[in-house]
Every structure is written in C-alpha cells, then in structure tokens.
Amino acid sequence: MVAAVKGGPVVLIAGGATVLLCFLCVWLIGSLGGKATEASRAHFRAEADASWAEKP
Amino acid sequence: MEIIEKQLTDQGLVAAFALVGVVMIVAYAMSKYLTFGRIHGSAIAIIIGLVLAYVGGTITGKGKGIADITLFSGVGVMGGAMLRDFAIVATAFEVDVVEARRAGLLGVVALAIGTILPFIVGASTAYALGYTDPVSVTTIGAGAITYIVGPVTGAAIGASSPVIALSIATGVFKAVLVMIGTPFVARLIGLDNPRSAMAFGGLMGTVSGVTGGLAATNPRLVPYGALTATFHTGIGCLVAPSAFYFAVRSLLGA
Numbered sequence: 001m002v003a004a005v006k007g008g009p010v011v012l013i014a015g016g017a018t019v020l021l022c023f024l025c026v027w028l029i030g031s032l033g034g035k036a037t038e039a040s041r042a043h044f045r046a047e048a049d050a051s052w053a054e055k056p
Numbered sequence: 057m058e059i060i061e062k063q064l065t066d067q068g069l070v071a072a073f074a075l076v077g078v079v080m081i082v083a084y085a086m087s088k089y090l091t092f093g094r095i096h097g098s099a100i101a102i103i104i105g106l107v108l109a110y111v112g113g114t115i116t117g118k119g120k121g122i123a124d125i126t127l128f129s130g131v132g133v134m135g136g137a138m139l140r141d142f143a144i145v146a147t148a149f150e151v152d153v154v155e156a157r158r159a160g161l162l163g164v165v166a167l168a169i170g171t172i173l174p175f176i177v178g179a180s181t182a183y184a185l186g187y188t189d190p191v192s193v194t195t196i197g198a199g200a201i202t203y204i205v206g207p208v209t210g211a212a213i214g215a216s217s218p219v220i221a222l223s224i225a226t227g228v229f230k231a232v233l234v235m236i237g238t239p240f241v242a243r244l245i246g247l248d249n250p251r252s253a254m255a256f257g258g259l260m261g262t263v264s265g266v267t268g269g270l271a272a273t274n275p276r277l278v279p280y281g282a283l284t285a286t287f288h289t290g291i292g293c294l295v296a297p298s299a300f301y302f303a304v305r306s307l308l309g310a
Contacts, residue, residue: 007222014181014200015229018174019237022259025169027245029162029255040251044276 061127068130075128079104093271097264102203102228106221119217162251163284166258171291174200174261175300178226183308190305192219196226197304198296202262203227205292212297231265238269247273250280257281261288 030037064071083104084097091100109121116124123132133139178200179193187193195215199206199222206223209215215223238247238256246252247270257266257280266285270277 007218007225010182010185010187010196010222011225011229013185014178014196014226015233017181018177018200018230019233019260021173021177022170023237023241023245025166025173025259026247026252026256029166029259030246030249030252037246037249037251040249044249 064127065129068128069133070130072128072130072134075131076134079108093268102224106224106228163254163258163287166255166284167261167287167291170259170261170288171201171295173259174230175296179300179304187219188308190301190308191215193308194296194301194304195219195223197300198292199223199226200230201227201292201296202289203231204289205296208293209296209301213301227262230260231262231268234260234262234265235268235272238265239272242273247277250277253277253280254284258284258288261285261292263289 080097080101083101086100087093087097112122112125112128113119118124120132122128123130123135175197177197179197181200182193182196187196191210191213192215194213195206195210196219198209203224204227206227207220210220210223242248247256253270256270260266260269260281263282263285266281267278270281
C-alpha cells in the first residue's frame with residue numbers, strides 16, 4: 001500500500017508526460033517533413049479513393 | 057474434482073498456460089464488448105494479471121502472487137527467468153531487416169527519440185518523486201519505454217518487486233493512454249498518412265497501444281505504425297539495462 005501511495009504519482013506523471021511529449025514529436029516530425037508528409041498523405045488518399053472505386 | 061486438482065498441480069506449467077489462455081479470452085472479450093476495441097486486449101490482460109497477483113498475495117500473505125497458491129504454482133515457472141529470457145530473445149527475432157529498411161531514416165529517428173525521451177521523462181519523474189538509487193530510476197525509466205522493457209530491465213539489474221510493479225504500471229498506463237487518446241488527437245497532430253503513422257509507431261513504441269490507437273483512428277494505418285513499433289521493445293530491452301543503466305549510474309554517482 002505504501003509503495004502504491006508513493007508510486008501512484010510516478011505512474012501518472014511519467015506515463016502522461018511521455019505520451020504528451022511523444023504526440024508533440026509526431027506532430028513535429030510530420031510538420032518538419034513538409035513535402036514528404038504531403039506526398040505520403042496524397043498517396044494514401046489516392047489509394048483509399050481507388051479502393052472505394054473498386055468496391056461493387 | 058480430485059483428479060482435475062491433481063492434474064493441475066502435477067502439470068503446473070500446462071495449467072499456467074491454460075490460465076493465461078483463459079485470461080486472454082476474457083481480456084479480448086472485454087476489449088471487444090466493453091470498450092468496443094478502444095483498449096487493446098493485451099492491456100486488459102495485464103491489468104487482470106496484476107489484480108490476480110494482488111489477490112494471490114493477499115490470500116497467501118507471501119511474495120510470489122498467484123504462484124503461491126499450489127494450484128497455480130506453474131505460473132511461477134512460466135514467469136521465471138528461463139521463459140522470460142526466451143520471450144526477450146523472441147522479440148529480437150521479430151526484426152526483419154527488409155521491413156526495417158522500409159521505415160528508413162524516419163523510423164530510425166523516431167525509434168531513437170521514442171526510446172530516449174520516455175526514459176528521460178520516466179527516470180526524471182522517479183528521481184523527482186523520491187526514487188534516488190540508480191536501479192530504481194533506471195527500471196521506472198525503462199517502464200516508460202514499454203511495459204515489457206521495464207520488468208526486463210528491473211530483473212536484469214536487480215530491482216525490487218514494488219519498483220518492477222511500478223515500471224509495469226507506468227508502461228500499461230502509457231499504452232492505455234495511447235489507445236484511448238490517439239483517435240482524439242489524430243487530426244491535431246496530422247496522423248492521417250503512413251509517414252506520420254511510422255513516426256508515431258516508433259515514438260510510442262508500445263505495440264498494443266499503437267495498434268489499438270491506430271485501429272480506432274484509421275485501420276489502414278495500423279501496419280505502418282506496427283512496422284516501427286515492433287522494433288521498440290527489442291531495442292529498449294537491449295539499451296535500458298546496459299547503456300541507460302550505466303548512464304544513470306554515472307549521473308547519480310552510485
């Protein structure tokens with residue numbers, strides 16, 4: 001019980017902060033990618049459209 | 057009944073596999089019907105496992121969790137050093153060089169940041185909140201990488217059971233947050249293309265969190281995220297008990 005009381009904040013802060021920072025990094029990498037990210041997005045959309053068109 | 061009890065006791069390891077199988081069935085059913093796939097079955101299974109360990113410890117008053125109950129003594133063998141190390145080696149075999157090349161430089165950068173950043177955050181938090189010895193700091197920091205890296209690191213460098221439990225809890229909390237949070241922030245962070253999905257997989261690392269989160273966002277992004285995330289645990293298991301531990305030890309001067 002003592003370990004849980006002492007460790008609870010560690011779990012919440014470490015887990016929460018890690019996830020928030022990683023989300024931020026994903027956004028940063030996507031933004032810094034610029035043209036490459038746009039090309040990937042466009043290709044992915046085109047693929048999705050093609051697969052919709054193929055469906056009967 | 058006696059025959060079943062005798063068989064379960066004599067064939068402890070087989071009984072342990074059966075128990076884990078039942079837990080997995082229950083966990084995946086809960087994932088499917090209670091959370092509609094938002095929380096991955098493996099994360100629920102881990103929580104059930106932790107609850108069972110607590111119940112076992114409370115009933116017997118000993119320190120090995122459910123393995124202290126004679127009927128489930130095989131769980132102790134299953135969770136022991138031999139099968140644990142076997143599982144770690146198995147993760148390394150998941151690394152496919154051809155697939156790794158597909159992720160390219162982006163995957164390498166994402167994996168590097170995704171391993172170092174959570175460790176620094178986890179270790180700093182542990183230190184700030186009163187865990188000052190290098191073993192505990194490293195183990196909790198490793199838990200912030202993934203919930204597998206934490207216990208593997210803790211076992212390798214000799215951390216105490218409560219600290220290992222904390223590292224698992226940190227990893228599970230991270231995985232659950234990723235699963236639940238990803239669909240809500242996907243649009244904000246531009247998670248709508250394979251490139252970002254690969255960066256996301258490498259950064260988050262937790263395979264269950266990444267696959268669950270991406271499946272809830274756009275199922276077609278799952279293989280891209282999983283591609284980089286699969287390397288994460290292997291790399292974490294490699295560097296956390298070695299390079300990271302030595303770095304923490306030299307910093308804390310123990």
